[in-house]
Amino acid sequence: MFWNKAKRLGVLLLTLSLISISARAQSEYTLETVAEGLNFPWSIAFLPSGGYLVAMRSGEVRNISADGTISEPITGLPESYVMSQGGYFDITLDPEFASNQRIYLSFAHGTPEANGTRIVTGTLKGSAVTDVTPIFTVTPLKDTPVHYGGKMLFQSDGTLLMTTGDGFEYREAAQDPHNLMGKIIRINTDGSIPADNPFADGDSGHPAVWSYGHRNPQGLDLDPATDDVYAHEHGAKGGDELNLIKPTVNYGWPAVTKGINYSGAYVSPLRSAPGLEEPLTHWTPSIGASGLAIYRGDAFPQWRGKHFIGALVAEDVRMLTLDAGEVTQEEIVFSEIAARIRDVRVSPTGMLYLLTDSDQGKVIRVTPARSEES
Amino acid sequence: MVKTIGSFLLAVITTYLLGAIFVSQGNIAAVVALGFDISFAQRLDAAVHDMLNMTDIYLPLVAISLLLGLPVAYAIVRKRPHLGLIGYTLAGFVALLAIHLIIKAVVGLSGVAPTRTLIGLLCQGIAGGVGGYLFYRLTTKLQNN
Numbered sequence: 153m154f155w156n157k158a159k160r161l162g163v164l165l166l167t168l169s170l171i172s173i174s175a176r177a178q179s180e181y182t183l184e185t186v187a188e189g190l191n192f193p194w195s196i197a198f199l200p201s202g203g204y205l206v207a208m209r210s211g212e213v214r215n216i217s218a219d220g221t222i223s224e225p226i227t228g229l230p231e232s233y234v235m236s237q238g239g240y241f242d243i244t245l246d247p248e249f250a251s252n253q254r255i256y257l258s259f260a261h262g263t264p265e266a267n268g269t270r271i272v273t274g275t276l277k278g279s280a281v282t283d284v285t286p287i288f289t290v291t292p293l294k295d296t297p298v299h300y301g302g303k304m305l306f307q308s309d310g311t312l313l314m315t316t317g318d319g320f321e322y323r324e325a326a327q328d329p330h331n332l333m334g335k336i337i338r339i340n341t342d343g344s345i346p347a348d349n350p351f352a353d354g355d356s357g358h359p360a361v362w363s364y365g366h367r368n369p370q371g372l373d374l375d376p377a378t379d380d381v382y383a384h385e386h387g388a389k390g391g392d393e394l395n396l397i398k399p400t401v402n403y404g405w406p407a408v409t410k411g412i413n414y415s416g417a418y419v420s421p422l423r424s425a426p427g428l429e430e431p432l433t434h435w436t437p438s439i440g441a442s443g444l445a446i447y448r449g450d451a452f453p454q455w456r457g458k459h460f461i462g463a464l465v466a467e468d469v470r471m472l473t474l475d476a477g478e479v480t481q482e483e484i485v486f487s488e489i490a491a492r493i494r495d496v497r498v499s500p501t502g503m504l505y506l507l508t509d510s511d512q513g514k515v516i517r518v519t520p521a522r523s524e525e526s
Numbered sequence: 527m528v529k530t531i532g533s534f535l536l537a538v539i540t541t542y543l544l545g546a547i548f549v550s551q552g553n554i555a556a557v558v559a560l561g562f563d564i565s566f567a568q569r570l571d572a573a574v575h576d577m578l579n580m581t582d583i584y585l586p587l588v589a590i591s592l593l594l595g596l597p598v599a600y601a602i603v604r605k606r607p608h609l610g611l612i613g614y615t616l617a618g619f620v621a622l623l624a625i626h627l628i629i630k631a632v633v634g635l636s637g638v639a640p641t642r643t644l645i646g647l648l649c650q651g652i653a654g655g656v657g658g659y660l661f662y663r664l665t666t667k668l669q670n671n
Contacts, residue, residue: 236634296635297634298635320635321635321636321642323639324559324560327560406556407557407562412579413639414583415549415580415583415584415637415638415639416576416579416581416582416583417546417550417572417576417580417584417638417639418550418553418576419553419639420557420562421554421557421564421568421571421572421575422557422562422564422568425562
């Protein structure tokens with residue numbers, strides 16, 4: 153009897169505290185749909201003009217102006233292998249974009265029998281991209297249309313990181329430093345390999361490999377305050393994880409994981425192992441982590457340093473607080489959108505932008521309550 | 527009829543348990559091949575875990591496989607009674623093999639990871655074959671009684 157009453161009281165208090173957190177968070181911001189009708193938008197890159205490019209898994213990139221006008225598809229970009237999880241992935245601007253107008257696009261390249269993640273670069277001129285050149289292709293090519301990774305990030309030293317997936321059927325490849333699947337790779341903007349990459353000599357690993365033991369990382373961002381790089385990756389059935397990315401480090405997949413196979417069987421009986429990096433946090437059941445933004449803007453001072461992680465399955469965004477390298481708090485935000493969140497980005501003006509994942513995908517801007525982005 | 531259904535259910539459960547153990551050890555073999563040590567206790571724990579947790583997808587797949595495969599054996603064995611043992615065993619073997627190959631062909635991905643290798647696939651066939659054999663033995667015994 154006592155325990156029943158105690159349990160009910162506990163549930164009541166928990167419910168009230170969650171309502172309180174949710175109400176407090178919602179009073180801080182306004183959600184505004186700034187573009188819609190997009191065919192599976194995957195990533196967003198903000199232009200100096202105030203508009204932004206949106207790459208869509210359906211295999212096109214559109215330029216959306218600051219007032220929300222959606223352009224026709226940008227021309228000149230390569231055809232993609234659009235199938236299942238394949239298509240266009242990430243789009244990012246060169247750090248010197250203002251002077252060179254170069255963009256970088258990652259996408260599924262190839263055929264059903266032989267496909268992989270590729271990066272091309274080109275020059276954006278109005279509604280076209282010219283001088284399109286492939287600078288990197290994940291090898292070996294695979295015969296599955298899933299687990300491509302594809303998130304890109306420029307580090308402060310000017311090198312480009314990209315996540316790669318294990319192709320689902322080839323998960324053991326993630327443990328092979330000579331194989332580019334299930335890795336984070338690091339290249340120069342022309343596709344050449346930086347001389348200080350951990351396996352640059354090619355003896356103990358592929359020269360492009362930066363870190364390994366990844367499953368399908370779909371979030372990658374740099375904290376400008378610390379220069380630390382973070383990535384998250386999908387687990388199988390459970391075991392989504394957030395990691396602090398360091399060169400040479402083995403993040404464990406598939407030898408070590410907190411998740412299990414979709415069949416219900418263990419992927420591995422090991423939950424941890426010496427020499428393998430433990431995640432900062434993990435999610436079981438899976439939230440379907442997608443998109444990562446570390447907030448260092450001015451529009452929401454209370455959010456500085458928070459990690460925002462989109463959730464495809466949970467249909468919300470997770471706001472994490474990190475302290476001394478540990479996740480100390482996780483709050484669920486923007487759940488009122490009630491849609492699969494594909495990407496989360498911070499605009500140059502400090503607003504959060506969210507992409508919803510559907511054939512009628514939206515760009516949603518998060519602004520401070522009673523404030524308009526100019 | 528009830529006893530035939532009971533025999534079928536026993537065949538399904540046996541195939542499921544054996545198949546789950548094969549899946550379990552197949553997954554572990556892949557981890558060991560990567561250079562990691564797995565103790566006997568961890569193998570045992572994994573086998574128990576997998577037998578208890580593969581009921582959502584794998585168990586129905588096993589049941590459907592045998593539900594389709596064993597009647598085929600029945601149709602053949604009715605005309606060729608001397609093929610009873612080999613017929614039901616082979617039917618179970620082929621049924622399990624076929625379901626994994628069909629999944630791979632339709633979805634493009636393996637339903638259970640160890641079937642990515644020939645040995646893993648054959649082990650699934652063996653689990654089905656044992657199920658078929660058991661079904662034959664149980665139903666034959668019932669008929670003889």
